[in-house]
């Protein structure tokens with residue numbers, strides 16, 4: 318702190334919600350900067366479970382300002398659904414601010430997401446079907462609808478009409494029929510009054526907070542390998558989940574960022590299609606899935622599970638300048654006699670120590686695995702580094718040494734308190 322970015326260092330679902338929740342305790346402002354309701358963060362607080370898709374997890378703290386930055390895409394129906402659900406549990410959202418420049422997911426984006434996937438057939442991406450890609454497409458094509466357009470009905474009607482001139486042709490091509498521009502406009506306009514008290518200049522808000530010495534936490538969604546530029550393209554999402562995305566998606570300069578926390582599971586999971594070199598198809602994979610409860614928060618899909626990929630993790634450290642690692646779900650590995658970690662890839666006759674540049678190499682990559690001894694003790698009661706079994710400590714130390722990055726957090730259970738916060742983080746060869 319004062320400016321910390323939390324990002325996913327794998328394919329999303331690393332347990333960022335929990336680490337964000339922990340860091341949010343110290344923050345004055347919590348800001349999301351990319352993605353939309355394709356994300357799903359689960360937070361367990363005092364035994365109560367909260368699932369967020371769009372609202373920053375800091376909302377559970379009364380005194381914090383929560384911000385949805387310009388880089389986020391917002392489905393109004395989902396946003397206000399989440400606000401209503403929170404209200405029903407006695408939690409208000411008066412402290413939520415939404416960038417006037419954030420783009421809105423429109424009804425046609427949802428239809429086009431599904432249609433594009435059907436069109437791709439066996440080459441489909443396996444999207445969450447939430448309209449994320451088509452919304453970002455419109456943003457870049459400069460025909461998107463932004464939150465601020467709700468404040469000018471004339472402009473909004475014109476924008477929706479212009480967008481639907483093209484989309485309706487596409488929808489017809491996909492045999493979906495057409496949408497009526499006025500009806501679509503009325504549908505989103507219905508949210509204007511509810512949006513109004515939340516709309517703000519998010520960049521100004523965040524920068525002022527930093528000027529005043531307040532602590533700002535930037536909350537990433539998805540993960541490094543789903544990044545549109547640095548992920549396993551084309552099996553990626555349509556935004557930049559890497560740390561640089563926080564600058565663009567919140568309107569803050571890179572010189573203002575102090576720390577980047579990369580969250581990584583102690584193993585690897587992925588949902589959707591695309592290459593995954595350390596994927597397991599045996600009993601060990603099934604055990605990870607079952608013990609780790611690896612089912613998507615957003616779509617309920619079963620996640621693919623595999624060994625920890627350290628080549629990919631070191632790549633994540635590089636492209637985001639990760640200063641601290643948070644290793645989550647270490648407890649899930651308990652009981653596996655041998656743990657494997659990927660330290661290189663072999664593609665054909667080529668060996669790769671670094672994340673391959675070429676998509677084809679990564680698609681053909683076979684993991685070179687190193688074996689480490691497992692442990693049988695229950696980790697969930699461990700409160701400090703010293704409480705962990707020696708082999709668990711060796712496993713974490715191996716990650717720190719391989720990635721040359723300090724480990725600051727180790728999660729040993731789903732609850733907030735089941736996290737070891739290392740006073741002096743380990744890594745760069747130096748243990749606690």
Ligand code: IMP
Nearest residue numbers: 329330355356443444445553554588589
């Ligand atoms: P989209 O973001 O819905 O367009 O989906 C693109 C790819 O990103 C698909 O493989 C999704 O499964 C994946 N994806 C999107 N959001 C998440 C997430 O929060 N966790 C894990 N995977 C995600």
